[in-house]
Amino acid sequence: MxxxxxxxxxxxxxxxxxxxxxxxxxxxxxxxxxxxxxxxxxxxxxxxxxxxxxxxxxxxxxxxxxxxxxxxxxxxxxxxxxxxxxxxxxxxxxxxxxxxxxxxxxxxxxxxxxxxxxxxxVRGECPHDDRRDVLLGLESDTSTKAALYALEEAELRGARLRVLHSRTHRHTSPEPPSLIPATSPGQEGRPRVAVESRTVHTAPAHALVAATRDAVVVVIGSHRPEGRHGGHLGPAARTLLHHSHCPVVVVPTR
Structure with a gap:
């Protein structure tokens, strides 16, 4: 095993x-x-x-x-x-x-x-001690798996989770309904994670890159169509791979 x-x-x-x-x-x-x-x-x-x-x-x-x-x-x-x-x-x-x-x-x-x-x-300069936030970029409603990963990463680091939604995401509340299972801290003995959320209506990829200046890591999903091995990187994921100021985690999602 x-x-x-x-x-x-x-x-x-x-x-x-x-x-x-x-x-x-x-x-x-x-x-x-x-x-x-x-x-x-x-x-x-x-x-x-x-x-x-x-x-x-x-x-x-x-x-x-x-x-x-x-x-x-x-x-x-x-x-x-x-x-x-x-x-x-x-x-x-x-x-x-x-x-x-x-x-x-x-x-x-x-x-x-x-x-x-x-x-x-592994992107960006050497990590700064004052960087504490885990950043989550959401491009669609299919990113629950990426949200769960980001939550777990914040738990591991004792960090706050910052969620940035692109304008194509239909939810604008601090805890989108599609992500409630992933962002419900304090259950089953899990530590409570502070979650901050905001929606970007223009140039979401550039806003996400700018936000990485204050993050210890950024998490984003990569959509995988059912039945296909490969997937499609959204514009934000492609931009982060080349311009992020902190390490980037790409999470496959269905």
């Missing part, structure tokens, strides 16, 4: 080290394991990179179980496959090539549209 774990893609670059550190923190916060994946044509090349990654994690988070895996495949296919049984998949923001450049251009959209679970893209 596979234990709950976070997956992170590395390639030996300095940029991917930041993704590794973020993934290790996510695993430690959840009390689960970390799987470090290196997608490379020749698996023999992966040994030193994976050994270095595992050593770094064990030094910083000795209580986090670490597994390394070399995969002879393309990075998108490898991480899509690895995401199937992962609690969270983590990748770095940019770089010269390989996984470090994974989220540049069309490749980032392919991965975000195909992963089978939440994807965290």
């Amino acid at each position: 596979t234990l709950p774990h976070v997956v992170v893609g590395v390639d030996g670059s300095l940029v991917s080290v930041r993704a590794l550190d973020q993934a290790a923190e996510e695993a430690a916060r959840r009390g689960i394991a970390l799987r470090v994946v290196y997608a490379v044509p020749d698996r023999d090349e992966a040994g030193p990179v994976l050994a270095s990654a595992a050593s770094r994690v064990r030094q910083r988070h000795p209580n986090v179980p670490v597994e390394t895996r070399a995969v002879a495949d393309g990075v998108v296919r490898a991480l899509v496959r690895e995401s199937a049984d992962a609690v969270l998949t983590v990748v770095g923001p940019r770089g010269l090539g390989g996984l470090a450049g994974l989220v540049c251009g069309a490749v980032s959209s392919r991965l975000a549209a195909q992963v089978q679970g939440p994807l965290l893209v």
Whole structure:
């Protein structure tokens, strides 16, 4: 049986080290394991990179179980496959090539549209201590799964949840009816989470990017039509992948 774990893609670059550190923190916060994946044509090349990654994690988070895996495949296919049984998949923001450049251009959209679970893209500068809010961007009424993830993230961090609705969302109240199951704190021993909500009627993608300046992480859904493996990234999700000031979590929704 596979234990709950976070997956992170590395390639030996300095940029991917930041993704590794973020993934290790996510695993430690959840009390689960970390799987470090290196997608490379020749698996023999992966040994030193994976050994270095595992050593770094064990030094910083000795209580986090670490597994390394070399995969002879393309990075998108490898991480899509690895995401199937992962609690969270983590990748770095940019770089010269390989996984470090994974989220540049069309490749980032392919991965975000195909992963089978939440994807965290490490963006922005190093986190500020005064950033406490988890930000949730809503583009449609089908984002309940993304809302639930954002609520759980706020609970894990002891943070406030800020919800920003685009003008296409038909609900404007602080707690939209479609999200009541996801934003009902204080039940079954769960900690109470403060929820703040507002609606943006113009340029929602730009408003969402601006709001990420004060957030520790932003969560947004990626719509997946029934019966299809891939999905469609809305304008806000595409904009966040390239311009967010904090890490972005893309959550597949139906």
